[in-house]
Amino acid sequence: MKINTKQTRIHKHKRVRKKVQGTSSRPRLCVFRSNKHIYAQIIDDTKGITLVSTSSVNLNNQEFDKIGSNCDTSRVVGQQLAHKSIKEGITNVVFDRGGKLYHGRVKALAEAAKEAGMGF
Template sequence: MKLSRKQSVIRRHRRVRKKVSGTPDRPRLCVFRSHKHIYAQVIDDVAQNTVAAASTLDSEVKSDLKSTSTCEASSAVGKLVAQRALEKGVTKVVFDRGGNLYHGRIQSLAEAAREAGLDF
């Protein structure tokens, strides 16, 4: 039986989450990608709280973009989430690609976050 695309993403995400966990010293940069938008959160799994978050639904990002489902939009979200995390004092994170392949929009978000100052 062949798995659907969504089932494959869920399987990969579970496999990644077995190894990746956020700590207060090094929280987890979690990415969720839908067809229209992309969301990123910096999460401390020990305290179970979100340190910083950004998405293409934020007015800062949405006003500058023609489309929210492009690599350009993802890099804008990556810069914004890195900026917000740095304001909270977070410099090192663990990257959680959310079961998606490290390619396209996920890769552009990660590279933009690195350029903005996050270390992972």
């Protein structure tokens, strides 16, 4: 039997989303990791809107030498997301890892956001 990794990730994500809900007072920090980039956004699920978003695609125009899929880039994205959200008045969030393991790039993004002042 062949295991489809995409279907497995989607199944895990649905299972996590049953418990993780973003509210107006504590929105959801959703992380999506592809092979080339990492994306993060803060979502209010009650209204169904994205409050703040950033990704490694946005960093290509800046002065970073090595942009792509590595932990250093994830740290920069996490710091950038935290600074944007604090400007918007969002300090506490619920973390949604998107069906991925809390390891590597996902962990680097989360730890950088915590260090920059966000609370999980």
